[in-house]
Each structure stands twice: as C-alpha cells, then as structure tokens.
Amino acid sequence: MTLTRGSLAALVTLIIGAICLMLEPSFDWVVKWPAAWTLPITQWLGDGVGTVLQVLKPGTRLIAAGLQTVLDVAGAALAGMPWPLLLGGTTALGWYLGGLRLAALGFLGLGYVLISGYWIESMATLSLVLVSVPMAALAGLAIGILAYEVPRIKNGVQAVLDIMQTIPTFAYLTPLLVLFSFGPVVGLIASAIYAAPPMARNVLLGLERVDSDIREAAIMSGGKRWQQLFLVELPAATSQVMVGVNQCIMAALSMVIIAAVIGGFGDIGWEVLLTMRKAWFGPALIAGTVIVMFAVVMDRMSFALSQPRRSHSSRVLMVIGLLTLISAAVVALAYPDPSRISLLGGISDAMNSALTDVNVSYGASLDSVKNTAMFYGLLPMKIGLDNAVLPFTWGFEWTSSHTVWYFATVIGIGALLAWRGHVTGGLVAVIVAGMLETGIAELPWPFVLVGAAAIGWVPGGWKLARLPLIWLTVILLSGLWDKSLQSLYLSGAAILACGLLGGLLGLWGALSVNAWRVLQPICDMLQTIPLFVFLIPVIMFFQIGDFSAFLAICMYAIAPMIRYTRHGLTTTPDEMIEAAVSSGANTRQILTEVRIPYAVPSILLGLNQTILYAFAMLVIAALVGTTELGQLIYQSLTKNDVGLGLASGGAMLILALVADRLVQGFAEERRKALGL
C-alpha cells in the first residue's frame, strides 16, 4: 500500500506523538522545556532596544512636543466650537457624499454623541483621529508610491507591512511610551503606525492595477514620470486609493480607542474602560455605543468616497449650512457647555440597575452556560481530559485505566477508518483524540514542532516545513513556550468555533437570500466596531476569565469566515452549474460536488482571516483576564518593560504568521489544483 503525502505526514506526527506520550512519565523535559535551555532573549531585547530608544529619545521627545501642540490646537478647536457646527457640518458632508441616507446617518450619529453626555470625551478622541489619519494616509501614500516606483524593494516593503499589521498593537505601545513619554502623543503615533499599512497596500494595489494601455497612453502623450504618476496613474487608481483611506480611518479609530489603556487623555475609550472596571454597565454601554456611532459614521462616509458619486442638490447643502450657522449662534449664547446636555443620564442609571437585576435573576443560568462550556469544552482542550475530568464536574475521576480504554477505542475507530480507505482521516482522528486527552497547553514540544512542520510539508514541501520548525524553536529558546501554548489553546478554541459556526452560517447565507439579508449587516457591524467594544457585553454577562475572552474573540473573528464561505459558494461560474444541471445533478449534489469544492480556496482564505483576527483580538482579550501571551504583553505595558513586551509580542507574531503561512499554503495548493 502506498501512502499519500497527507497520510505520510500524519503517520510521522502520530509516531512522534506516541513516543512523546511514552517518554513523558520518565522524562519531564518532553513536556516542559527546561529553563536551563532557554536564552535570555527577553533580556537582550530589553537591553538592546532600550539602548537604541535612549539614543533616539531626545529627538523623539522634541517631536512629541510638536505633535502635542498640534493635538492641543485640534482638541481645543473641536471642544471649543459650538456643537451645532460639527453636527451640521457632518450632516452636510453626509449629504454631499451620499444624499439623504448619509446625511441622516451623520445627523443621528452625532446627535446620539451629543445627548450621551460624552461630547467632550468624544472630541478628545476625534482630535486624535483627525491628526493621526492625515499622518498615516500621507505616510501610506508615500510608502505605496515608493514600493511601486522601486520594484526592487516591493517584496521587502510588503513583508514589513504584513508584520506591522500582525504584531499585537499593545506590543509597540511600550517602546513608544519610552520614546514619546506618557501622553496622548503615544496613542497618536501608535494609531498612525497601525493605520499606514492598509493605506500603503491599497495605493500599491491600485497603481499596479492601472490598465497597461492607460499607462502607455500617458507615456506616448509625452508626460514626464511625475506627470504620468500624478496626472494619470494615481487619478486612475482613485477608487482603490479611497478604499485605502477608508481602511486607514477605521484602523486609526480602532487604535486610538485601544491606546486609551495607557490612560490619561480623557477620551471616550478611557471612559469605557473606567466604567467597565467599576462594573457600571449602563454608562459603559452608552459610551461604547458612542464609539460604535463614530465608527459607523466614519466608515460609511469614507466608503462613499470609493464609490462613483452622484451629485446631490447644492441647495439642500446651503439650507443645512444656514441652519447650522443659526443654531450655532443660538447655542453658543444659550447652552455653552455640551457636556450638560446629557439626556441619557437617567436612562443610563435605569440600564445599570436593569442589568444588575438581569445578572442577579439570571445569574445562575448564565453561570451554568459558562460552566458547561468551560468544563466540557474549553478546559479539556486546555489541560486535557486526564486533568479536566474530575468527580465534581464530570462525576468521576480520570484514571490510567480510562486512558487505556480511551486510546483503545480511538485506535479502533482510526483503524476502521483506515480499513474503509480513509487512511489520512483515521490517522488524524487518532492524533486529534490524543491531543484532546493531553490538552493543548500541555502538548509535548517535539510533537508540536513535528506536527506543524508536517502540516506545512503536505502542501509546500520542505520549504514550508522548515518555517514552523525554525520559528517555533525561537519561541522555545525564548522561554515563552508555556504562554504560547496557552495562546494557541485560546485562539485555537475560538478559531475552531468560528470555523464551524461561521462555515455553517456562510453556507446558510449562500443558500438563502433572506438569510444573507440578515447576516450581511451583522457581519458589516462586527467588522466596523473597534475591537475594544466587544469586551463590554461579554464582561457584563460572564465576568472576567477564559470564557469571556473566548466569546469576545469569537464575536470579532467569525465575520470573515461567514463572508468568505458565502462568497466562495455563490461565485461558482454559471457554466459549471449549468453543466452540472444538464448532467442531472440535484441541488444537494450540485452543492457537494461542484460548489463546495470550487469554494475551498475562498473558504480557506476566510479561515486564514479568522486566524489573524483571532490573534489580533487575543491581546485585547487580555483585558478580561487571560493567562497567555496577551496578558504578558498587557503586563509589560503597565510595568513599562520593553523587552517583555517585544518578546511576547514577537512570539504572538510568530504564532500568527506560522498559522497564516500554513493555511495560505493549503489555499495556494487548492487554487493551483483548480487552475484558478
């Protein structure tokens, strides 16, 4: 019998796993990488980067002072201007960009901010966004153009952009704190760093997609290089560049909110964090909704920039302008202080007590939901059946005889599968069952290394097998292995849940137009809301801990899975479906035989996005009390420990990138096989 590539990889992994299990009782180092074998990477990073930072510090402090001035001016202008000006201006902008729909959105969104009582805090956040977006957009534009003009550096630039977007956002807050000292400028710089890559990426993409005939026509018209670029190529790429602006604005807002954890700039993110810590969920919800309003208004308006525009009556624009000015004058005289227009104060208190009531009266059921998920799902995944099965939860104690019976059954099932022709399936079933018995956080490291390499070897050969081997070894040497496995468990559980549930929802959305009508706005919403806000509902109902973190990650990471699955399933070429119909296939057969196989690359891309989203959220989820790398990064921030922050951020980056490359490898292989 000849083994396929997949079954060979699975067999090797299984053998290594089995050996590790046998060695485990007598050799401790199989599971726990000994401290003596680690290198003080954290220390080196801290010292090395620390020295560099000290050298840069005088210069950056000067920049910080300059930016602080700009920020002060913007903040004073926004907070000082009569609020009808901003409200009217946003409404007018909405009308100009998208007619009645966006005008209404702008008016209602800003109106909500006004009556929420958080106007002043909101203006602090808005001034950060207003200063950081132009910085990020210009930097992104410059980087995009540079990468386009100098093809030699293109690959390098793209790799750096990848890293900048994948490295956990908290990880570079610590070095920035050292450079720019405590204050809003750190949030500003961090959000500019975070928001520049999507802009650069879209500029590059847009320029590369300009039709070659258009490019050549500009040359043949006798344009100089700068004329070709600025008069023809960039304008021809406008709609893609505007997609970049949209993503840039959303990233900047998201990061400005996250940077609030540093505290001290009296902005809306800080308000949410504060009320959440005090368990004042009424105000937390209202402040969180302010963030959502900002996000939705900014997203929809900047998205309108990338769409072909219809002009809307300028008369209406003038009416809005006039009304704005009149009310601004009146308000400036009558109600100078917008923070006193807090119409939601009473509602907030009512909500607070209502939520407390809910938590009191349904506390038991909420707890039982949480405990069921923990005891029968998350805990076994984390520490394995052998440790998680206890008398007071499962009703009995896991003993070594259970282990023997468990493995005997599993091997039997695996053998049956293999005998029926599914050799790889049988082997994988045994491996997965073994992992469940051991627990992800307690997997032996040789097994993880060989397993990851084997997964890479299947689609990508030795080249893709080497990557996880080298990089995971770096984590081992750094001494962050335990925490990394915990991260792997938490994100793995969320990714598994998102993959299954998101895949099913995507399938549902593909089969039913009505279902998609419901799902699409939900997905849009989940992808618009800044990460931070996801924490409010989970912490409200389930307090802090792994389960809350798991839920928050799932909420954020499920959207791409739904979207890509549906997209893959609905874009099957008509000819293929017609060919299947004329071959006599029924609806179910068309789905399983044609549409799903054709959608696999797209579904894998969705999974890939879900993985990256999950890792991004992992760090934010640390705020609700986890025990993994994200927590280390968060702690490094409070302890001002540059080395720890960078090392654990780096470890998380490695995990995310390795997972990304492995899934991409499979997606690529499928695309090639389908000739796409």
Place this chain on the structure above:
Amino acid sequence: MSEAKSAAPAIAVEGLWQVFGSNARAVLNEVRVAGGMRETASKLIDKGLIPAVREASFEVASGELFVIMGLSGSGKSTLIRCISRLIDPTSGAVRIDGEDILTAKDARMIELRRHKLGMVFQHFGLFPHMTVSDNVGFPLKMQGAGKAERRKRALEVINLVGLEGREDAYPRELSGGQRQRVGIARSLAVNPDIWFLDEPFSALDPLIRRQLQDEFLNIQATLKKSIVFITHDIAEALKLADRIAIMRDGEIVQIGTPTQIVLNPVDDYVREFARDIPKGRHMTLGEVMEPMGEAALAGDWPELRTGMSLEDALTRCAASFEAVPVHDGDGKVVGMVRPENFVKALGGETS
C-alpha cells in the same frame, strides 16, 4: 543634412531583437551567430530566455500605411512597443526620420512623443477621470499648451473622428466604438508625423470595426501619416495596407504588398492565411495577363485596365455573353441566367 534627412525613410528598423529574461543583452551578444537568426534564437531558448522579436528589419516610407500581421504571441505587440520605445529593445536600431531613437535620451524621447509620435491602443487606454476633450487635449497639456488652445484643437480632432457633441462625456458613458474614436482623436491631437496603431479595432464588433476601418482610410487619405498598424486579422491587413509584414514566433516571415502576399506566399504558414481570402478581389489584371506587343486584337471588347481587380474584369467579360435558359426537373424552361450573375453571386460585393 536636410537632404539626407528627407531621403531617409520615416521609420527604419534594423536587426531588432527583443529578448526577455535575466541578463538578456549579455547572453544575446554571447550566443549571437552572424546571419544565423534561427540558430541564435534556439540558443537563447535553450538558455531559458524568450526571444519575442527576432532580428526584425523593415522600412516604412513617408506616408505609407505599413501593417504588421500575426497571431497572438507572434511578437507583433512587442515589436510596436520597441519601435515606439515603450520597452527598450535588446539589440538593433530604430530610426525615425534618420534619428536613432534607441540611443535618444529620455528628455529627447519626451520631446519626440510630444510632437512627432501618436499611438492608439487596443483597449483604448482612455483616462477614466477625464472627459473626452480632456483626454484628447492631454498630449497638448504635456506640451504646455493653454486651456483655451487645448479645447480648440481637441474640438477639431473630435469633429474629425465624428464625435461632435460628446466632448464633455466621460469614457464610461461611451460605447466601445466611440471610445476608440476618442483614442484616435487623442493620438492625432498633436498632429504627429508617425502614427502607431496597436490592434485598434480588434476589441470592437464586426460592424463597428468595418465602419471605423473605412473612416480610418478616409482620415489617412487626407492626413498622409506614416503608419505602423498592428492586427491579427488578415482581411483587415489586406484591406488597409500599402505593405504587410507577416510575423510568426517573433520572426518576420514575409513583407510585401497585399497582392504579393496573396499571390506568392513564401511558405505554407502564409499560404494558410491567404487561403480563405477571395483572391479575385485582391489581385489585379496586370498581374495575370500575358504580355503582348502593340498589336491590336480585332473585335468589340469590354474595356479592361491593368489596375482592375479580377472580379471586376470577370464581371465585364461575362457581360458580353448571352443569357442561358434554366430548366426545371421536367425539362420546362423556368428562367434564365446571365454569366455575369454567377460572377456577382460568387464574388460577393462587387461594384
């Protein structure tokens, strides 16, 4: 000096190579065999390089309409991009009015493009963010012409291509045929001497294509540009060309007038192209007649001239025959046919 210039052909291409791949120039110099183009090309392929244009040489006279015909992948688009220097050829020379443009500095190329060269693209290459008149005026803007002047000249050429009234439309509001009219107008805006057209009509519907071909011939009849025209359609080549170059695998296999191509194809490849062409329409009487002295043949003959196409001549000859009766299955006479009816029916559209 000025005499030497006027005697030079509008475009002269000599021994032009375009090889794609790393370090192409050095490898080409290394493996080049004098006079052995095919041998050189096969050595290049062995080394993993792609010789897209192989030692192309030809001249285009002033006012001549020179068509380069070949299937996709034959290197014709690469060739026109070498001549217009949108890409830099690996080796060889391209002279425009005697000036070698491959050694010309960038500034000089910009100068030439602003005043002397015009180009039309297969997918039009219109700037999506500009109106028709801004598109047409763009080369003038590059010259530094003022707004009013650009508008005036743009309207002139827009009228020339029959788009009057659409000058303030955007490309997305136009049909394919109209878009290519804009492309043609733009390429003529600076009144260039040399006109490059890269498959200008290939992306259009057959009816629109024929219409634009006819208008193109009308424009050329008045403007008398020196033209390099790329196509993959032999019928289009035969209809438009003064001379045709046929390309295969990067190699020019034959250059000749439409008649020469149809009558004397150099090999089976060219013969395949010419096979489906109604020869009677492209051959003239002069090419098939038997020479004779001054002696006059007696009789009342139809008037034939050497420049007539065979179809026309045959129609006239056939007209001098009597009509012939046509019977039905039972032998009853049901109609009659004149020999010229046959010729007309078989020849398609004769005048």
